[in-house]
Amino acid sequence: MAESPLVWWRRQGLRFRLTAAAAAVLALALALSAAVLVTVLERALMDTVDESTRAQAQTVRVAADAGTLTSPITTHDGTIVQVIDERGRITHVTYGADRLVPLLDAGARARVLKSGQATLMDGRPYAVPGFLRVVVLSADHGQTVVAARPISEIQTSLATAGRVLLVGTPALVVLLAVASWLMIGRTLHPIAALRRGAAEITHTARSRRLPVPQSRDEVHALALTLNDMLARLEEAEQRQRALVSDAAHELRSPLASIRLQLEVALGHPDGQDWQETAEGVLEDTMRLSRLAEDLLALARLDERGGVPARREPVDLDEVVRQTVDRYAEARLTVCDPVVVRGDALDLSRVLTNLMDNAVRHTSSKVEVTLTADGVLTVTDDGPGIPEQDRERVFNRFTRLDSGRSRDEGGAGLGLAIVRETVRAHGGTVVLEDAEPGLRAVVRLPAAG
Incomplete structure (x- = not known):
């Protein structure tokens, strides 16, 4: 079954389609322009001939009215003139004109007089070549x-112009078409270079970039834009690889601890304190559970592309009160009514992570404030964080040496989840210095 012209057209290359379209549009435009040109030229030449002929006829009529006509009538541009009396007889003519048969019969003369316009007739029956x-x-x-x-010269000129x-x-x-083919080819050359560059980028050459043309x-x-996208993809892949590597490293420690405790307990069952073993295994299991929850939270944030799961009005002051009430060491000093748009569970997790971090490092108390302009502060009186490390702790799996040495420390994902x-x-x-504490x-x- 033969394919339709539309399908065939779509199967052609962009270069061919652009060239064909440009040639077709130009051909149509030139054809219309040529038709208009010939029509206007013909009309202009005919008007010139009509005006000249009418002027000669007017001159002869004035002489006829004055009774000064001579025979033959003299003209200087080859105009043929006949003067016909009321009985239809030819009384005066130009040299070489027919003296017996009028160019127009009585009926035709009446119609031309009534219209006031010149008419076209074949001059060959009157021994005049061409039309008149x-x-x-x-x-x-x-x-x-x-x-x-006679308009034979005009017709010859129009025929020559038409040819x-x-x-x-x-x-x-x-x-x-040739110029368009060459120009479109040069225009599409950078796109072909982009295609070849994209084909050369594989999983083993992720750092390569597409060629950028010099033309702006x-x-x-x-x-x-494509290079920026490749950079973002490479960065995302590196972050994913780093996340997997760090997660595997963090998972290895509690799993190794669980395995060691169980192997020792099974190897010496008689002298083993099973209560202590169960408590140790439970503690490591809780660490695994917290790590899995943190990884799941980060994965959901990455999947949403930095957009909250929901955008609905949230009474932030209620979230703050409910969260602070779960901590005996915390004290809520200021809590103004504030409404924000977002996800209540995510915002509760933000405050929970900050509270866990503050309670873990505080010496005596944790103060929480929420002002009407949407500023939430969590302050502890612990050792604090050096200024040069306050930005670094927001990175994933980042823990300072002091945090790594504490058994109750997390995996270094809490502050990363907070920032995201x-x-x-x-x-x-x-993070700011609280003098003392953080x-x-x-x-x-705030929601408008």
Whole structure:
């Protein structure tokens, strides 16, 4: 079954389709222009002939009205003139004109007089080659002046112009098609280079980038955008690899501890304190559970692309009160009513992670404040964090030496979850010196 023209057209390359479309549009435009040109040229030449013929007829009519006509009538542009009296007889003519048969019969003369326009007639029956433009004017005493002008030269000029256009138009179309083919090919060359560059990028050459053309055009912008995308993908892949590596490292310690405790207990069952063994295994299992929850939270944040799971009004002051009530060491000093848009569970997790971190390092107390402008602070009086490390602790699996030495320390994901979640809600989080201790400051935009 033969494919339809539309399917065939779509199967062609972009270069061919652009060239064919440009050539077709130019051919149509040139054809219309040629038709308009010939029509306008013909109309202009005919108007010129009609005006000249009418002027000669007017001159003869004036002489006929004055009775000063001579025979033969003299004209200087080859106009043929006949003067016909009221009985239809030819009384005066130009040299070489027919003296017996009028160019137009009585009925035709009446129609031309009524219309006031020149008419076209075949001059061959009157021994005049080609066609004539004929003008009829009415004179005194029932006389009629008939003036005619051959237009063979005009027809020859129009035919010559038509032949030139008939030959020149296809030549221009072919010339434009060739020029378009070459120009489109050069324009698409950077895109072909991008395609080849993309084909060369594999899993073993992730750091390669696509070639960027020198021209500051759309292809240049496309290449830059694609390179930025490749950079983001490479960064995301590196982060994913690092996350998997760090997660495997963190999982190895509690699993090794569980295995060791169980092997020792099974190897010496009689002298083993099974209560102590169970407590140790439970502690390591809780560490695994917390790590799995943190990894799942980060995976969900990455999957949503920095967008909260829900965007609904949340009474942040209620979330703060409910969370602080679970900590005996915490004291809520200021809690103004604040409504933000986001996910209540994610915001509760942010405060829980900050509270866990503060309670783990505080010496005596933890103070929490929430002001009406959406600023939440969690302050402890512990050892604090050196200024040069306050930004680094927000990275995933980052723990300072002091944190690593504490058995109750986390996997280094709590503050990373806090920052990712706060950013998803359009806010910021920073760590400040509380002198003594550390202050975590979260700023969230209040709902309008």
